[in-house]
Amino acid sequence: xxxxxxxxxxxxxxxxxxxxxxxxxxxxxxxxxxxxxxxxxxxxxxxxxxxxxxxxxxxxxxxxxxxxxxxxxxxxxxxxxxxxxxxxxxxxxxxxxxxxxxxxxxxxxxxxxx
Amino acid sequence: xxxxxxxxxxxxxxxxxxxxxxxxxxxxxxxxxxxxxxxxxxxxxxxxxxxxxxxxxxxxxxxxxxxxxxxxxxxxxxxxxxxxxxxxxxxxxxxxxxxxxxxxxxxxxxxxxx
Numbered sequence: 466x467x468x469x470x471x472x473x474x475x476x477x478x479x480x481x482x483x484x485x486x487x488x489x490x491x492x493x494x495x496x497x498x499x500x501x502x503x504x505x506x507x508x509x510x511x512x513x514x515x516x517x518x519x520x521x522x523x524x525x526x527x528x529x530x531x532x533x534x535x536x537x538x539x540x541x542x543x544x545x546x547x548x549x550x551x552x553x554x555x556x557x558x559x560x561x562x563x564x565x566x567x568x569x570x571x572x573x574x575x576x577x578x579x
Numbered sequence: 580x581x582x583x584x585x586x587x588x589x590x591x592x593x594x595x596x597x598x599x600x601x602x603x604x605x606x607x608x609x610x611x612x613x614x615x616x617x618x619x620x621x622x623x624x625x626x627x628x629x630x631x632x633x634x635x636x637x638x639x640x641x642x643x644x645x646x647x648x649x650x651x652x653x654x655x656x657x658x659x660x661x662x663x664x665x666x667x668x669x670x671x672x673x674x675x676x677x678x679x680x681x682x683x684x685x686x687x688x689x690x691x692x693x
Contacts, residue, residue, distance in 0.1 A: 499681055508583070508670055508684035509622070554621060558680070565635055566612050566624030567682060 477576040484545050486573045488538040488555035495557040499567065500529060500540045502551045509554060512540070542575075550577045581605075583685035585671050591691045592661060600656045600688045604673030611654050612672045612682060613646060622670060628654060629677060640665075658690075666692045 478484045490498070496517040501509035515522045515529045515538075522529050528541040538555050552574050556567040584603040592598055604611050613625040625638045628648045639646070643661075648654040658665055668689050672682035 497680060501684075506686070508672075508686045511681040511683065514681055556622075560677075565627035565677065566614065566638065567622070568624070569614075569621040571621040 474571070475574045475576065477578055478545055479578050480547060481544055484540075484542040484549070484575060486540045486542075486553050486555075486575065488540075488570055490536050490538060490555070490557050492557060492559060492568070493536070494559040494561065495568075497558045497560050498529070498531060498538050499556045499558075500527075500538075501554045501556060501569075502549075503554060503572070504551045512553075545575075545577050547577050547579070550575060583671055583673055583683055585669075585685035585688050587688055588686065589689045589691075591693065593693050594661060594663060596661055597657065597659045598661055598690065600658075600669050600690070602654045602656070602671030602673075602685060604652065604654070604671070605683055608673035608675055608683075609651065610674045610677045610682075611648060612674075613654070613656050614670045614672065615640075616668045616670055616687070618667075625656070627677065661690075661692045663692045666690055 499514040500512040502512050503509045513524045513527050513529045515531050520531055526543045530539045542549055552572040554569050554572045556569045558567050586601045590598055609630055611628040614622040615625055616622050626633050626646050630651050631648050643659045646656045668687040670684055670687040672684045674682045
């Protein structure tokens with residue numbers, strides 16, 4: 466079946482460096498993509514989203530890039546801080562009629578080294 | 580309320596017992612979603628409500644699982660005759676309307692079946 470997946474289960478970066486977390490999806494009908502951050506014992510927290518009519522969207526210290534040709538999504542975090550340590554999930558949705566819920570990848574654990 | 584509220588935060592019960600999990604969505608959000616997250620895994624979609632109606636219940640893992648929503652607000656997820664494989668974190672999310680994102684999550688109920 467179609468699913469959303471992540472390339473790396475763990476990513477370790479130095480504090481202050483930029484982080485890039487990647488995600489591949491396979492449902493060509495997906496038109497909405499979201500990145501969530503989940504800290505231990507907490508629910509997923511919305512970071513940033515992007516619709517399929519866009520290639521790039523920027524937030525505060527975060528940028529999401531969407532490449533529909535290769536079905537690839539990435540999250541860039543600038544100047545990573547200790548508080549960025551968490552598991553990051555990409556999620557996708559076919560708002561035109563697919564499954565009613567979001568389809569999540571398995572997550573990437575971002576570790577910030579001091 | 581300010582966010583999605585779930586109760587209890589933790590539940591430990593014996594195999595074979597019934598459990599009821601509660602979700603109080605963000606005020607004004609008509610769409611409500613239940614997900615399950617097993618240890619170290621991504622989120623698995625279970626069921627979606629638009630208002631009090633759940634159009635598709637096929638995501639529920641078995642007929643031991645049921646969910647209802649009354650008054651367009653609070654929802655309960657009931658698991659009958661619990662099994663050890665039901666142990667997981669059960670997360671609830673809400674949004675203004677399906678397709679109008681993002682979904683905002685509660686912190687979940689951690690269910691442990693002994």
